[in-house]
Amino acid sequence: MLKLFYAPKTCALATHIALIDAGANYELARLDFGAEEQRKPEYLEVNPKGRVPALVTERGPLTETPALLAYIAQRFPEAALAPLGDPFAFAEVQAFNSYLCATVHVAHAHGRRGYRWVDEPEAIAAMQRKLPASVTACFELIEHKMLRGPWVMGESYTICDPYLFTVATWLEGDGVDISKLPRVIEHRERMAQRESVRQALAEQAS
Amino acid sequence: MLKLFYAPKTCALATHIALIDAGANYELARLDFGAEEQRKPEYLEVNPKGRVPALVTERGPLTETPALLAYIAQRFPEAALAPLGDPFAFAEVQAFNSYLCATVHVAHAHGRRGYRWVDEPEAIAAMQRKLPASVTACFELIEHKMLRGPWVMGESYTICDPYLFTVATWLEGDGVDISKLPRVIEHRERMAQRESVRQALAEQAS
Numbered sequence: 035m036l037k038l039f040y041a042p043k044t045c046a047l048a049t050h051i052a053l054i055d056a057g058a059n060y061e062l063a064r065l066d067f068g069a070e071e072q073r074k075p076e077y078l079e080v081n082p083k084g085r086v087p088a089l090v091t092e093r094g095p096l097t098e099t100p101a102l103l104a105y106i107a108q109r110f111p112e113a114a115l116a117p118l119g120d121p122f123a124f125a126e127v128q129a130f131n132s133y134l135c136a137t138v139h140v141a142h143a144h145g146r147r148g149y150r151w152v153d154e155p156e157a158i159a160a161m162q163r164k165l166p167a168s169v170t171a172c173f174e175l176i177e178h179k180m181l182r183g184p185w186v187m188g189e190s191y192t193i194c195d196p197y198l199f200t201v202a203t204w205l206e207g208d209g210v211d212i213s214k215l216p217r218v219i220e221h222r223e224r225m226a227q228r229e230s231v232r233q234a235l236a237e238q239a240s
Numbered sequence: 241m242l243k244l245f246y247a248p249k250t251c252a253l254a255t256h257i258a259l260i261d262a263g264a265n266y267e268l269a270r271l272d273f274g275a276e277e278q279r280k281p282e283y284l285e286v287n288p289k290g291r292v293p294a295l296v297t298e299r300g301p302l303t304e305t306p307a308l309l310a311y312i313a314q315r316f317p318e319a320a321l322a323p324l325g326d327p328f329a330f331a332e333v334q335a336f337n338s339y340l341c342a343t344v345h346v347a348h349a350h351g352r353r354g355y356r357w358v359d360e361p362e363a364i365a366a367m368q369r370k371l372p373a374s375v376t377a378c379f380e381l382i383e384h385k386m387l388r389g390p391w392v393m394g395e396s397y398t399i400c401d402p403y404l405f406t407v408a409t410w411l412e413g414d415g416v417d418i419s420k421l422p423r424v425i426e427h428r429e430r431m432a433q434r435e436s437v438r439q440a441l442a443e444q445a446s
Binding site for chain 1: 288289297299300302303304305306307308310311314315327328330331332334335338339341342343345346347350356357358359360362363366367369370374381385386
């Protein structure tokens, strides 16, 4: 049995959706970020980075969304969530997810997690002022250059789709004008209709 | 023939080393960051993100270091650069590389690329003040919790090793006290002795 440590409204949602897409047998463990449970010793035993998601497997814990998504695709190949037999196409999937992780999510993190990189309140406020522009720039690249449609990689749904959906749920909160992103929003709406997405959101809300 | 777009002293070094480790047939294309070549239309055709590395293959360009490293490992399986047949072990490799990409490299980028996230010079200066502490925190986690030794994943050299080596070459420039990181530095020194690393550094210096 796989066990997913998550907190609501975080990027752990992508892994949660992918587990459902894969037909995996899993259980959830919710962390209360308000109570800083992610920094308590019990959780640091699971993930010394003190972040979510972490996926505990029979062989130990795994972390980092791009790694978890590829793991789920490889462990449940019958779900066909990635082009596993084609290194080039698999690398395209991985490049998209790496961009979400290392550029888009990082831009977003400057809104509420600026203390990672600066100490002064004025500098944190400066990050928050630029947040709409920096997140918009990331998503405009996705809108115009990366999202093929109807799914991220084209005709086939992959592990890119739940990840894009997840980060796209943060857009309004980051002050982005979503009218500039019709294709991203259309993808988000199509994702929101999927049974796996509805189930994941319902489980996280319960 | 693979073609690697790179600039000296960037994370593209990791992919360059891995290409040599893999025995790949490749050519290099150097971008002059001083002349902002990475933002010129010709290069944006290759990589609309305007960054390095980009690896042009027979089927088109690929980007993002974690994706490129996994691609090289999968395309040249005889080089045994990753545990390709074991999804859990492969996910451990990928999680390490994702941490380097999305946390360690990002912390480092606040030293010289702060304009990505703020506009005000005082806020950029605030980022630079915190740089030694934030990069040190990342590397202390690697030192104590992640680097197994002698290689990142233990007895087997993998695509994690050139990537760790690459980001570890930035430590002194980021103001980190390397005396706190004996295992990371020992790994860096062992890597520097490898023929593939010496060749990559020589090619980039020429």
